[in-house]
Amino acid sequence: MAMRLFIYCAGGLGRETYDIAANANCNRAQWSEICFIDDDTTTKGHACGARQFTYTEFTSDCLPDDSRVVIAHGEPRVRRMLADRVRSNNFALGNVVDPTARVSPSARLGDGVIVFPYTYVSSCAIIGDNVLLSVGSGVGHDTVIGDHTVVSSLVSVSGNCLLGSGCYIGTKSCIKENVRVGENTIIGMGSCVFRDIDPEMVALGNPAREIRRNVDHRVFTSSKFCSAGVEYLGQQEDGNSQQPSDRRQ
Numbered sequence: 001m002a003m004r005l006f007i008y009c010a011g012g013l014g015r016e017t018y019d020i021a022a023n024a025n026c027n028r029a030q031w032s033e034i035c036f037i038d039d040d041t042t043t044k045g046h047a048c049g050a051r052q053f054t055y056t057e058f059t060s061d062c063l064p065d066d067s068r069v070v071i072a073h074g075e076p077r078v079r080r081m082l083a084d085r086v087r088s089n090n091f092a093l094g095n096v097v098d099p100t101a102r103v104s105p106s107a108r109l110g111d112g113v114i115v116f117p118y119t120y121v122s123s124c125a126i127i128g129d130n131v132l133l134s135v136g137s138g139v140g141h142d143t144v145i146g147d148h149t150v151v152s153s154l155v156s157v158s159g160n161c162l163l164g165s166g167c168y169i170g171t172k173s174c175i176k177e178n179v180r181v182g183e184n185t186i187i188g189m190g191s192c193v194f195r196d197i198d199p200e201m202v203a204l205g206n207p208a209r210e211i212r213r214n215v216d217h218r219v220f221t222s223s224k225f226c227s228a229g230v231e232y233l234g235q236q237e238d239g240n241s242q243q244p245s246d247r248r249q
């Protein structure tokens, strides 16, 4: 049965994900339709010519059996929150893999993984659910990447590494073989990681050093990148369940 793909978040990353899914669909007709989910009607998702649903419309009008969702948000913390939300409504995550990406037949991709163009996933690597592998990134053999982690563009993760869940690996960073990065850790842009990094840290530089604890679990701090999704998550953790507006970078 042909599935519909719903890209949850219609910001910049959402539009990039749309392009990848549409391109992949030319090679292999996987999706009968590609749509967006976003409560913010000011996003440019419509620029792709795709239909956009609010989350409420999505859950009331669409069926879990013929729908797959992919999370197009760059904050690991928000990725986790939106994936949990979708799954709590019995919808499954689907994968979006660019035709130019090379994924070893012995590698395993979880559900909801986005693989950008010119990315390489090597032999026996294990990529968790809801992971984002951005453009030109490389994942070495036997490396394991935990759920919701974002590997930014041009990152090189060597073989036998372990990246915990909820990590953000900044653009153009390199991670040496056999290194472990603990969960919910941010590696700053352009870092060279030679030694293990603890969970819940921000580490950066060459050689990468832990500079502080990752207290707020937020990579993008400027107002431009400040997402209502992140704010919503904080509210949810405090026990107030407000609806996210799903705005993002």
Ligand SMILES: CC(C)(COP(=O)(O)OP(=O)(O)OC[C@H]1O[C@@H](n2cnc3c(N)ncnc32)[C@H](O)[C@@H]1OP(=O)(O)O)[C@@H](O)C(=O)NCCC(=O)NCCS
Pocket (backbone or CB within 6 Å): 152, 169, 170, 171, 186, 187, 188, 189, 190, 191, 202, 203, 204, 205, 219, 221
């Ligand atoms: C690591 C990061 C999250 C830190 O953000 P932050 O806590 O807001 O840090 P600040 O911007 O306040 O910078 C604090 C200090 O660290 C320095 N710094 C920040 N990031 C750095 C990095 N990646 N490498 C080296 N130094 C860095 C700043 O210059 C500043 O130095 P100063 O105190 O001497 O002025 C952020 O800089 C980063 O690298 N984000 C990832 C960016 C990325 O990959 N973007 C891809 C977009 S798709």
